[in-house]
Structure formats: C-alpha cells, structure tokens
Amino acid sequence: MSLTSAPGPGWLLFSFGMGLVSGSKCPHTCLCQTPEVICTGKQLAAYPPDIPLNTRRLYLDNNRITYLPAMNLGLLSDLVYLDCQNNLIREVMDYTFVGVFKLIYLDLSSNNLTLISPYSFSVLSNLVQLNISNNPHLSSLHKYTFANTSSLRYLDLRNTGLQILDHAAFHHLITLKTLYLSGNPWNCNCSLLDFSIYLIVSHLDQPGEGLTGS
Template sequence: MCSPLALLHLQAQGKGETFRSCQAGRLPAAGWERAAGRATQGDARLVFQLPLSSPVTESASRRAREQQLFQRPPRGRLRVRGTVRPASPPARRWQEGRAPWLPAMSLASGPGPGWLLFSLGMGLVSGSKCPSKCQCLVQEVTCTGMQLTEYPPDIPLNTRRLYLDDNDITFLPAMDLGLLSDLVYLDCRSNLIGEVMDYTFVGVFKLIYLDLSSNNLTSISPYGFSMLGHLVHLNISNNPRLSSLNRYTFANTSSLRYLDLRNTGLRTLDHAAFQGLLTLHTLYLSGNPWRCNCSFLDFTIYLIVAHLNHPDALNATCVAPVELAGWPIAQVGNPLRYMCITHLDRQDYLFLLLIGFCIFSAGTVAAWLTGMCAVIYQNSRRKSSETEDEDENGQPVGVSRQIFKSRADSVHDGFPQLI
C-alpha cells in the first residue's frame, strides 16, 4: 500500500496510471518506490518520496530509510534506493547548494532536516483530511446537523467556507480556528455558543460572512470582532440572553454593511458603537425590549440622520416609558427630544419647588443669624466702652468729674477773684 506522501508526489508529477495503481493497492511498497524512482529519475524532488507506511517493518526501518534518503550524494551522481545514477542539472545544482527551494543537508547535521521535512509532510497531509461526520468539497466543509458537541478537528487548512450550523457546539477554539487563514464564510447558527472573547477570531482576518444567530450568547467582548476588518455580514440575532453591547464592539468592522440584532435582550445601544460603521446599509432591530429613555436619545437621533435601511422598522418598538410604548424607535427621536430637553413633567416641577423652598429657608436662616450676630456685637462693644471709662478707685469717670467741679466752685466762692 502506498504512503500518503507517495500518492501526493505521484499525483503532482502527473503519473496518473501509476498513481491509480498505487492508490488501488495493486503495487507493493517496493513497486511504488521503483515507480516513483522512475518517475523522478534525475530529479532533486526525490527527497519528498519518503515511504511512510511500509506494510511490514515501518517503525524499524524508518530512521534507516531517512538517513539513506537524505544523505548527500557524491558530486555528479544521485543515489536512489542503493543505485547510483548520473545526476541531472537540477540535482547537480542541489548538490552544490544553489537550489533556492531546498537548503543544503549533510549527515553532519544529523536527522534534524529529515524530521523537519517529515513533520512538514505530515502537516500537509493532516491539513488535507476531512473531519468525520462532515462533507468536504473544494475549499468547503459542511458539518450541518451532525450533533457535534465541539469544534471538529482536522479541518483542511485551505478551507474558505465552513458550515457548523445546527449542532451543539459550546465554544469556538481560537487556536484551531486561527489556522484557517483563508476562511471567508463561517456559519455557526443554532448552536450553544455562550460568549465571544477577545481572541476568538484573531486568525480569520479575511472573514466576510459570520452568522452567530440562535445561540446562547450572554456577552461579546469589546474587542471580539476587532480583527475582522473585512467583515461585511454579521448576524447575532435570536440570542435572548445578550443584554448589552459595548461601545467598542464594532470599532474595527469598518466594512460592515449588514447587521442583524433581532430578538435579543438588548434594551439600549450606545450611538458611539456605530460611529465607525460608515458603510452600514441594513440594520435589523425588531424583537428587543427597547427602553426609550433619555439615554437612548442619541441613538434615535443617529437612526434619523444615518438614513439606514430598516426592513423591520415598524416592528422595532419601545416598551418603556409608558408614554412612548409601542412607538417605532426610528420615529421616537423628536418626541424623546421634547421630553428630555424642553419638556418639564410633574417631577421636574416638584424638584424646582423643593429647590426654591430650600433657597428661601437658607436665606431666612442666614438673615436671622446675621441679625443675631450684629446685636451680640453691639452689646459687647458697649460693655467694653463702659469698662474703659472707670477710674482707678473703681468709680465711674463721670462721677469723679462732678465732684471735682463742685469743689472747684466752692473754692471760687471763698476767695475773691484776682483781676
């Protein structure tokens, strides 16, 4: 039976008859080795003909075959399975180390290069497998309705369209998903995925279509879609446990044209989350318990000025407050602006009355305190002035002056005045 690498090599060389014979099992191991040797006689690409699956002594002779195969032949000759053949010009260039596609190797380097090529070959083979329970076409893998509980392994690395819908997958591994660098279409609807983390889609930067509808999403990381700069279609509808979206959720999805947010638990949206979506054309918002309060005003104004296509505009209605219940959110901008900016309700008047009463009470108390302070100050000043007017004997200065004046008058009466 032929090894996978031998089949790939024979197919690449265009040896259709030999390839079909080897694939059907009509050639033994030595037979396909000789056929491969004849097909690539004098060609340096013989190094990729490592027989990986010998029927009898595979594990015992693998190292010996590798050392024999990767040993550099003498200059001017090429060793093929123990026979020495004249080397072709490409082989001579390979011997001289001038081939740009293969580094020079020698026995002094040990089995390292051999194992490197072996690992490379195994990686290429494993990347071309098809997961069990899935159907694989050219660059397309379909795993729809296979009751998968986890992300399927062994998905071909060149896959561009991946269908994982109608399963029970709870988590998208970033490491496995990031290997699909050419992926442009990912359908994960009707699963049990609970969250989108920062690094979930870090490797699939070419993704154009992403469907996460009908899952159990409870949160989407602020930077969960930050690497999806080419994303055009995003569907996260029918996730009733998703109650909020961060303002940076769509920060880097500048190519987004279709966004479906129907039937989620969203109650409000920050208009800043949509500022970078300059190419957004279609937006679905129905089936959500929108609370059209003053914090929702900026988003309603955005809906008015952005001129987006709302196919479900009449079904996207407010549930609160009572005055706006049943109003389409695309038409609630002006009434909400009147309520939040120019209109004063009963609570506002009560608040103003309370503020006026507080100001009046504060002014009255301040005036009373000022009067009391003035009276106390006057009394203290009068007492201090009376204390300063007392003489040394403790009598008031006014009484002493009267006694001195009466004595002076009596003296003037007893003696004549001299002219």
C-alpha cells in the same frame, strides 16, 4: 484589550505546526468539497478537528457546539464564510477570530450568547455581513464591539435582549446599509435618545419595526 496584546509570533508558529499535522484531513462526520466544509446538523458537541487549512466556507450550523476555539479556527487563514447559527455558543471572546482576517460573512444567530467581548470582532476589517440575532440573553453590547468592522454593510440584532445601544458603537460603520433592530426589549428613556437621533440622520435601511420596546 488592544490588538497589540493579541497572541504573538510564537502562537502563530505553534498553530502552523499543528496545521501541518492535521490540516489536510476532513472531519469524519462532515462533507469536504474543497474549498467548502459542511458539518450541518451532525449533532456535534464541539468544534470538529481536522478542518482542511484551505477551507474558505465552513458550515457548523444546527449542532450543539458551545464555543469556538481560537487555536483551531485561527488556522483557517483563507476562511471567508462561517455559519454557526443554531448552536449553543455562550461567549465570543477578544481572541476568538484572531487569524481569520479574510472573513466576510459571519452568522452567530440562534445561540446562547450572553457575552461578546469588546474587541471580539476587531480583526475582522473585511467583514461585510454579521448576524447575531435570536440570542435573547445578550442584554448589552460594548461601544467598541464594531470599532474595526469598517466594511460592515449588513447587521442583524433582532431578538437579542438588547435594552440600550450606545450610538458611538456605530461611528465607524461608514458602509453600513441595513440594520435589523426589532424584537428587543428597548428601555425607551432618555438614554436611548442619542441612538434614536443617530438612526434618523443615518438614513439606514431598517426593515421591520426598528426601535420598539417598553
């Protein structure tokens, strides 16, 4: 999938219309203090409706949410901070974050992720910090997963079940400073050599044990 295949103007107009109806409210279980919405630990089984359109920080952590609906999330064009840690999210698709172009901080740690589509983060060119740690069933990442996240400085991949990483996945991360890799069942054979060389020459800060495995 390319960015040109993303939802077009019709989708945006429909989203805008939906926002005029529901964007000024606040989920009854959450706390709304402009520009912040806090839904932490509310036992939510789904993404809450009626998130104000001017929300900049959204806390959905410690719930039972299974997926992030692009239609609703895409209304939050000013969103810069999204905390979804400790939920039951299984997949992140190519279109999930279409509309939240300003996002700087994204936490998807401690979920049930088994799939992150190749272009899931492709619109997040302003993303600085990404945490997908503690997703033990996420066994692989596509080499284009981080292709357009050129502002990324902090990336946490601890305890994700990763066995191999293509070093090409990091070619465009020119601002990356900190990379967490420990706690993964790395398949330490020749296929991991290129990535190991990349880590050596990149001079990245790798707190903890780095590349360890069987």
